[in-house]
Amino acid sequence: MNMELSGRRKPTPEPSHRTPEADTEQALSVGIGLNAAIVAVAENEPVALVVRGDADSIGATDILPFGPFNPVEHRTLEGGLRAWVHDQTGLELGYAEQLYTFADRGRHTEPADATPHVVSIGYLALTQAMGHHGLTNGVWRSWYQYFPWEDWRRGRPEIIAHEIEPRLKAWAEKPTSHKAAQSSIARADRVRICFGLDGMAWDEEKVLERFEMLYEAGLADEAARDGHSSAREWTDRPKLGLPMQSDHRRILATAINRTRAKIKYRPVVFELMPDEFTLYELQKTVEAILGPHLHKQNFRRLVEGAGLVEPTGEVKTRTGGRPAKLFRFRREVLLERPAPGVRVSAPPSRN
Amino acid sequence: MNMELSGRRKPTPEPSHRTPEADTEQALSVGIGLNAAIVAVAENEPVALVVRGDADSIGATDILPFGPFNPVEHRTLEGGLRAWVHDQTGLELGYAEQLYTFADRGRHTEPADATPHVVSIGYLALTQAMGHHGLTNGVWRSWYQYFPWEDWRRGRPEIIAHEIEPRLKAWAEKPTSHKAAQSSIARADRVRICFGLDGMAWDEEKVLERFEMLYEAGLADEAARDGHSSAREWTDRPKLGLPMQSDHRRILATAINRTRAKIKYRPVVFELMPDEFTLYELQKTVEAILGPHLHKQNFRRLVEGAGLVEPTGEVKTRTGGRPAKLFRFRREVLLERPAPGVRVSAPPSRN
DNA sequence: CCCTATATACTCTAAGCGAGTATATAGAAT
DNA sequence: ATTCTATATACTCGCTTAGAGTATATAGGG
Numbered sequence: 155m156n157m158e159l160s161g162r163r164k165p166t167p168e169p170s171h172r173t174p175e176a177d178t179e180q181a182l183s184v185g186i187g188l189n190a191a192i193v194a195v196a197e198n199e200p201v202a203l204v205v206r207g208d209a210d211s212i213g214a215t216d217i218l219p220f221g222p223f224n225p226v227e228h229r230t231l232e233g234g235l236r237a238w239v240h241d242q243t244g245l246e247l248g249y250a251e252q253l254y255t256f257a258d259r260g261r262h263t264e265p266a267d268a269t270p271h272v273v274s275i276g277y278l279a280l281t282q283a284m285g286h287h288g289l290t291n292g293v294w295r296s297w298y299q300y301f302p303w304e305d306w307r308r309g310r311p312e313i314i315a316h317e318i319e320p321r322l323k324a325w326a327e328k329p330t331s332h333k334a335a336q337s338s339i340a341r342a343d344r345v346r347i348c349f350g351l352d353g354m355a356w357d358e359e360k361v362l363e364r365f366e367m368l369y370e371a372g373l374a375d376e377a378a379r380d381g382h383s384s385a386r387e388w389t390d391r392p393k394l395g396l397p398m399q400s401d402h403r404r405i406l407a408t409a410i411n412r413t414r415a416k417i418k419y420r421p422v423v424f425e426l427m428p429d430e431f432t433l434y435e436l437q438k439t440v441e442a443i444l445g446p447h448l449h450k451q452n453f454r455r456l457v458e459g460a461g462l463v464e465p466t467g468e469v470k471t472r473t474g475g476r477p478a479k480l481f482r483f484r485r486e487v488l489l490e491r492p493a494p495g496v497r498v499s500a501p502p503s504r505n
Numbered sequence: 506m507n508m509e510l511s512g513r514r515k516p517t518p519e520p521s522h523r524t525p526e527a528d529t530e531q532a533l534s535v536g537i538g539l540n541a542a543i544v545a546v547a548e549n550e551p552v553a554l555v556v557r558g559d560a561d562s563i564g565a566t567d568i569l570p571f572g573p574f575n576p577v578e579h580r581t582l583e584g585g586l587r588a589w590v591h592d593q594t595g596l597e598l599g600y601a602e603q604l605y606t607f608a609d610r611g612r613h614t615e616p617a618d619a620t621p622h623v624v625s626i627g628y629l630a631l632t633q634a635m636g637h638h639g640l641t642n643g644v645w646r647s648w649y650q651y652f653p654w655e656d657w658r659r660g661r662p663e664i665i666a667h668e669i670e671p672r673l674k675a676w677a678e679k680p681t682s683h684k685a686a687q688s689s690i691a692r693a694d695r696v697r698i699c700f701g702l703d704g705m706a707w708d709e710e711k712v713l714e715r716f717e718m719l720y721e722a723g724l725a726d727e728a729a730r731d732g733h734s735s736a737r738e739w740t741d742r743p744k745l746g747l748p749m750q751s752d753h754r755r756i757l758a759t760a761i762n763r764t765r766a767k768i769k770y771r772p773v774v775f776e777l778m779p780d781e782f783t784l785y786e787l788q789k790t791v792e793a794i795l796g797p798h799l800h801k802q803n804f805r806r807l808v809e810g811a812g813l814v815e816p817t818g819e820v821k822t823r824t825g826g827r828p829a830k831l832f833r834f835r836r837e838v839l840l841e842r843p844a845p846g847v848r849v850s851a852p853p854s855r856n
Numbered sequence: 857c858c859c860t861a862t863a864t865a866c867t868c869t870a871a872g873c874g875a876g877t878a879t880a881t882a883g884a885a886t
Numbered sequence: 887a888t889t890c891t892a893t894a895t896a897c898t899c900g901c902t903t904a905g906a907g908t909a910t911a912t913a914g915g916g
Contacts, residue, residue: 184576186535186624223608225535225622231608255606255626257574257582271576273537275606343840434862452905454864475862476912489694785893803874805895826893827881 186223187274188235189402191253191409192245194283194294195426200442201283201294202406203243204398216300217399218406219243219292223275235277244290249425250279253408256401276405278412280425297410300395300403303349304361304410306445317392318368319351325371325384358445361411365404368394376403414444419495421462424483432470432478433457440496457496461487537574538625539586540753542604542760543596545634545645546777551793552634552645553757554594555749567651568750569757570594570643574626586628595641600776601630604759607752627756629763631776648761651746651754654700655712655761657796668743669719670702676722676735709796712762716755719745727754765795770846772813775834783821783829784808791847808847812838 192203204216221238228234236247253276283294298305302313326341348364350356368374372384375397385391397403416422417440426439437453457463463481471477543554555567572589579585587598604627634645649656653664677692699715701707719725723735726748736742748754767773768791777790788804808814814832822828 184535184537184574186537223535223624225608231606231624252605254603255582257576273574273582347840432863449905451864451866451907456904471913474914475860476864478863489698783894800874801893802876802895802897807873822882825883826891827883827895829894 185272187220187272188223188231188238189218189220189274189276189405190235190239190247190250190279191218191276191406192239192243192247192279192281193297193409193413193426194281195439195442196283196294198438198442199296200298200410202297202300202409203245203289203292204295205242205292215397215399216295216402218402220274220402231275232277239279243292244288245281245292247279248281249422250277251412252276253278253405253412256404274401274405276408278409280413280422282426282428297406300398300406301361301365301410302395303364304358304445306356306358307441307447310356313394314349317394318349318373321373321388321392322349322367322371323351325373359411359415361414362404362407365407369404374403376401417443417495421483421487421495423496424462427483430466430468430480430482432480433463434478436463436481436496453496461490462496536623538571538623539574539582539589540569540571540625540627540756541586541590541598541601541630542569542627542757543590543594543598543630543632544648544760544764544777545632546790546793547634547645549789549793550647551649551761553648553651553760554596554640554643555646556593556643566748566750567646567753569753571625571753582626583628590630594643595639596632596643598630599632600773601628602763603627604629604756604763607755625752625756627759629760631764631773633777633779648757651749651757652712652716652761653746654715655709655796657707657709658792658798661707664745665700668745669700669724672724672739672743673700673718673722674702676724710762710766712765713755713758716758720755725754727752768794768846772834772838772846774847775813778834781817781819781831781833783831784814785829787814787832787847804847812841813847 190203194201194203202218204218206214206216219239219242221234221242223231223234228237231252232250235250239245239247255273255275257271257273303311303318305311322345323342326345344367346352346354347357348360348367365374369377369382370384372378372382372386372388373391373394374385375393378385378391379397395403398406413422423436423440423443427436433454434450436457437448437450440453441447461484464484466480466482468480469477470480541554545552545554553569555569557565557567570590570593572585572593574582574585579588582603583601586601590596590598606624606626608622608624654662654669656662673696674693677696695718697703697705698708699711699718716725720728720733721735723729723733723737723739724742724745725736726744729736729742730748746754749757764773774787774791774794778787784805785801787808788799788801791804792798812835815835817831817833819831820828821831
């Protein structure tokens with residue numbers, strides 16, 4: 155998460171010297187939601203598991219598997235999450251890690267003190283799309299349907315130049331409150347950095363920052379749904395990816411962000427792979443997640459050189475060319491070094 | 506956070522096909538605690554801000570500033586945290602970021618369904634120890650008092666070879682449940698990797714993993730306080746750092762972990778520095794956090810080369826040698842590139 | 857039998873990093 | 887005043903590795 159730019163905030167003024175105990179009663183009226191962004195790669199497409207939400211004002215929106223945390227039933231947060239996911243989709247999660255806890259969104263639609271407030275704890279789970287023994291509910295959907303501007307596999311997505319860039323630049327020009335103006339970085343600069351405009355490099359790890367910016371600018375459907383004034387000011391708000399219910403798209407953005415970052419320094423790709431795979435399949439999986447194409451020869455050298463894989467001795471035929479050696483993940487690397495990820499060669503800049 | 510090794514867990518069995526809504530009532534009986542690990546560097550010593558807790562069975566233990574999240578009063582989690590910190594210490598936080606949300610500790614001391622369960626959201630705040638305008642309560646304490654095994658500034662801490670290594674190895678030998686045995690990595694290997702034993706490299710970013718292991722092995726005071734059986738089996742449990750109340754030491758471990766990791770890839774050291782500083786002071790601050798000594802010439806070259814700092818034109822005299830140029834943080838780097846951290850040259854291995 | 861797509865192997869080059877050496881300038885000690 | 891010492895600053899060297907290019911082997915399809 156890149157919180158640097160938003161880290162410095164003035165604290166909210168508060169009545170002084172209240173003791174922690176005095177507030178316990180009120181604090182209890184907070185529900186805790188567990189949300190799972192379950193990620194896989196199917197046919198070179200990165201996908202997330204979603205279930206269909208109820209129809210609302212903007213139509214049926216997708217939701218991530220989720221449920222409330224109940225400490226009486228669930229010993230741990232992660233245990234509760236696994237239970238909910240299993241109940242709602244039939245899936246038994248493998249690898250899972252906590253992402254972030256959100257609390258400050260969606261308030262605008264609710265009366266300030268009527269509806270119970272909900273804190274969302276987001277989780278990232280990695281699994282194989284194939285071999286899901288018994289998926290009873292939900293569908294795998296490409297994560298680029300929710301974030302089309304993140305898909306750089308066929309070059310720079312046109313939606314950036316056509317829809318996003320002009321509107322964000324207009325938004326950056328708009329008069330802003332003096333509070334925001336005194337922020338260390340001006341809006342126009344934030345826009346350029348976030349979306350790699352005006353010759354700035356595209357940073358594939360700014361997924362969350364980009365979505366937050368679109369939300370803040372009122373360009374995400376969710377901003378309109380939540381009743382943000384910034385959204386009302388657009389007369390021609392374009393469709394920028396599929397929206398999701400509540401703050402689930404934000405959680406998915408966080409999940410993509412984390413996946414892209416982590417794949418580079420920890421061997422987590424293998425959670426997405428079958429037990430045996432070719433190096434080409436491995437590369438395609440990494441590319442599905444990170445975007446641009448990697449240099450094949452270097453990719454192979456780096457992966458093998460890092461001791462991440464070992465040949466099984468078998469080959470996979472019918473690959474369209476010379477039969478490919480099959481490899482498996484060397485779990486022993488975890489014992490040998492501060493286990494590395496898939497070092498990726500920086501692709502040629504495509505801006 | 507390194508969750509790889511613990512990520513694969515069997516999900517808790519649950520009654521099937523409960524809908525999220527059905528549990529809302531019960532889920533509400535969860536309190537949310539906001540906890541701040543406030544970090545600074547004072548006289549080359551990394552310090553955290555603690556307040557003194559009440560006396561309990563093992564004496565007065567330190568606590569981090571904390572308080573419950575009350576959504577009616579606080580618009581955001583971070584806002585609530587800032588308010589509590591200000592109330593309890595008089596400090597106005599600058600940089601702050603969320604760390605992790607904990608829920609699965611301390612249950613053993615409580616009756617399973619009587620006391621309200623608490624979920625702790627940990628935050629990391631970075632600030633300058635000096636120039637704290639109006640610290641009304643609390644003291645700055647070296648974080649190595651809580652984690653003496655993390656202090657490698659004067660070589661390998663003796664506490665590892667004398668106290669930790671023999672006991673953890675004994676613990677690794679002990680018969681373990683078949684559930685733990687089937688875990689992908691055996692205990693003995695986890696111990697070696699965690700603490701850099703038997704010639705393995707010391708990884709300064711495994712702070713949390715190490716504390717968790719000591720807790721699991723029953724070697725942390727908190728494990729005894731929480732009534733863990735693993736703690737009762739030691740007849741000569743040594744004092745391994747100062748304990749803290751509740752799970753605060755775990756949160757502090759997470760904070761140290763994050764600080765050490767982040768300082769390398771984001772320019773967060775400067776949150777700990779005064780506006781103007783010499784490169785030597787900057788290096789000492791980095792070393793206070795990361796531990797071992799860095800190569801001075803390379804450090805300077807990397808810091809200046811990355812465009813992180815610019816000379817103010819002034820010099821600082823009375824440094825004991827040639828007067829040192831004063832530098833300031835170049836905030837513009839944030840506009841130029843995916844702003845880097847302080848690239849550190851790996852120090853000569855000291856194992 | 858040729859074409860093509862893939863797999864696999866080898867080589868070259870530039871950049872960066874770890875590490876060493878040398879010189880300048882202040883305060884402190886004599 | 888001179889010497890010593892700690893710091894600051896500048897320059898150099900060599901190894902590793904990442905990025906990129908070229909060449910060869912083996913399958914299926916027309």
